Amino acid sequence: MKIQKIFIALTAAITVLNTGVEAFAAENNVQSVADQDLSNSVTQDVIVSGQAIAKQKITTLYSRAVKNEEIVVNVTVSTHYFDINSEAAEDVDLQDNSNTYTIEKTKDGEYIVNGKKLTNKELSQPVAMDSQPQIDSFSTSAVAASDNGGIPAISHYYGNYTTYTLSTYSELSATLKASGSHIQATGNINNSYVSNAKSAIDSFSSSYNTMWASINAAGIAAAGGAVTVETIIGAIVAGGAVATAATTAYNSYKNCNTQLSKAYNYIAKI
Numbered sequence: 628m629k630i631q632k633i634f635i636a637l638t639a640a641i642t643v644l645n646t647g648v649e650a651f652a653a654e655n656n657v658q659s660v661a662d663q664d665l666s667n668s669v670t671q672d673v674i675v676s677g678q679a680i681a682k683q684k685i686t687t688l689y690s691r692a693v694k695n696e697e698i699v700v701n702v703t704v705s706t707h708y709f710d711i712n713s714e715a716a717e718d719v720d721l722q723d724n725s726n727t728y729t730i731e732k733t734k735d736g737e738y739i740v741n742g743k744k745l746t747n748k749e750l751s752q753p754v755a756m757d758s759q760p761q762i763d764s765f766s767t768s769a770v771a772a773s774d775n776g777g778i779p780a781i782s783h784y785y786g787n788y789t790t791y792t793l794s795t796y797s798e799l800s801a802t803l804k805a806s807g808s809h810i811q812a813t814g815n816i817n818n819s820y821v822s823n824a825k826s827a828i829d830s831f832s833s834s835y836n837t838m839w840a841s842i843n844a845a846g847i848a849a850a851g852g853a854v855t856v857e858t859i860i861g862a863i864v865a866g867g868a869v870a871t872a873a874t875t876a877y878n879s880y881k882n883c884n885t886q887l888s889k890a891y892n893y894i895a896k897i
Contacts, residue, residue: 665689667871673708673721673833680715681708685837687871687878691864696734698864703727704878718822720830726878732864738857750857752801777828778835781805782890784825789816793824797891799883801856803838807887812897824893831886838879845872 668686672679688703705725731739777783782795797807814821862873
């Protein structure tokens with residue numbers, strides 16, 4: 628069964644307390660808490676062409692330690708798929724996966740993610756809250772196509788179940804917009820690179836929608852002032868009720884770039 632497009636529909640809201648958002652908004656958008664261990668799970672439907680083809684459970688294990696004015700957070704985000712309709716999910720990547728992050732905040736206020744220090748330029752990049760493209764930014768040809776999917780302004784495809792046009796940027800910027808190199812190609816669905824690219828674009832779209840749902844659920848945008856990469860990383864390090872939602876947002880951002888890179892490389896081979 629060929630797939631029109633995939634996106635994540637939240638069937639259980641990410642649990643974020645209002646008190647957590649208020650705490651995050653205080654003290655320059657970060658309020659420190661003591662050592663903390665958190666566990667949070669979110670279950671969502673994976674929707675294809677209006678049909679639920681599987682369920683996705685995202686589990687976040689969060690551990691925060693404070694010592695000598697330094698904070699170290701260890702996080703594992705695991706995704707498990709179940710209740711899969713094998714026929715409907717034929718072209719969708721529904722492999723369980725797990726990612727681990729170590730995020731440190733030094734006493735000098737520097738942030739280090741998995742051993743890499745983030746530069747001031749990276750941290751200060753503003754996240755444009757209007758950067759989520761809408762379906763009407765598809766071209767006329769794409770809208771009229773029998774099968775289409777993806778996020779129009781970043782990575783998408785359209786076709787008639789036989790011939791497809793696929794277009795993508797190679798990465799998502801720190802401001803959550805299209806970045807890097809751009810590529811486009813047209814090919815037959817019997818070409819394995821076409822179907823692989825479609826699957827990568829569908830997976831990107833899922834991660835992109837989960838990322839935005841998590842940003843909104845964490846109340847980061849409502850905390851006041853410009854939202855930056857430091858705002859999201861800072862929310863993870865700060866702990867409290869917003870930490871796990873912010874972690875899910877960051878993990879989804881990393882997944883977006885992984886899938887965009889795959890889509891770009893597949894399209895380059897068509």
